[in-house]
Amino acid sequence: MPAAAPSLAFADGKILLTRPGGGVGLVTFNNPDKRNAMSLEMWDGLGQALVALRDDAEIRVVVLTGAGDKAFVSGADISQFEQNRHNAVASEAYAQRSAAQRALLADYPKPTIACIRGFCLGGGLQIAMLTDIRFAAPDCQFGIPAARLGIAYGYDGLRNLVSLVGPSQARLLLYAGMRIDAAEALRIGLVDRIMSQDELLPATLDIARTIAGNAPLAVQAAKITIAEVLKDESRRDMAAIKQIGDACMDSEDFREGRRAFMEKRKPAFKGR
Structure with a gap:
């Protein structure tokens, strides 16, 4: 370490x-x-x-x-x-x-x-x-x-x-x-x-x-989406929300999270 x-x-x-x-x-x-x-x-x-x-x-x-x-x-x-x-x-x-x-x-x-x-x-x-x-x-x-x-x-x-x-x-x-x-x-x-x-x-x-300790991309997605929710509807960047959502679903961390759940262990997220 x-x-x-x-x-x-x-x-x-x-x-x-x-x-x-x-x-x-x-x-x-x-x-x-x-x-x-x-x-x-x-x-x-x-x-x-x-x-x-x-x-x-x-x-x-x-x-x-x-x-x-x-x-x-x-x-x-x-x-x-x-x-x-x-x-x-x-x-x-x-x-x-x-x-x-x-x-x-x-x-x-x-x-x-x-x-x-x-x-x-x-x-x-x-x-x-x-x-x-x-x-x-x-x-x-x-x-x-x-x-x-x-x-x-x-x-x-x-x-x-x-x-x-x-x-x-x-x-x-x-x-x-x-x-x-x-x-x-x-x-x-x-x-x-x-x-x-x-x-x-x-x-x-x-x-x-x-x-x-949680998946950094998932936490970032929550942060970005909440920030957009707080904006006036006309100023919301829905593309940014979709982009970070897609990044989460395609990430190594999503695969690691699934494997860790099935293997009943703590996930080791890497932020990618």
Whole structure:
């Protein structure tokens, strides 16, 4: 069995990439002194980590989490606002610099899971909403404080929020700038499961390894098809759905899955 690839650090150590095994890559927001608030450098580092894991054939699922137990990501680094977001032109330049990383996560070819502890606010919530699945600890706090800061929350973030919780709950969160706890987030569909603080990361990694152990083309087919279902009917790429479906049926993994079932053993999928 090949040796595990070394851990990597980006953004002066504020973004960490580790490989905990089982086909899983782990990205950690490592700025606990600021409750993992995102600086521009951290956005750049996040993109570098995601590209590294995307291009690693051994990695099939990516988990995102925050260092410590105080925050996933508490939002943007407010200390950079005076320099980088002091007016509309500067704010647009700031948004453009992080846009590539958000787009990368939005269209990521591998399943992604957010493992959330503590504060998950503003841009941090946007990151979580861009992942496929969100697991949370009971003490989490979610919110979008844009109205309290005098800034507008972007279209992409709002589109994802509305798709998860609906327009009325999105209005309540945005208009009031209120925070909600994990139980309320689960009730309205913002997160998918609540786990205890101690079991959250181990259980998340176990689920990630379960996904990684399934046929990669079949998982990819589910990811692609669900993404198309969420689009307006006129914008759906039905050809892409058929293409990935045909690829599954013609794959070595489909044959391996049938053989493993008949032989009552665990399949060894190769993603082809």
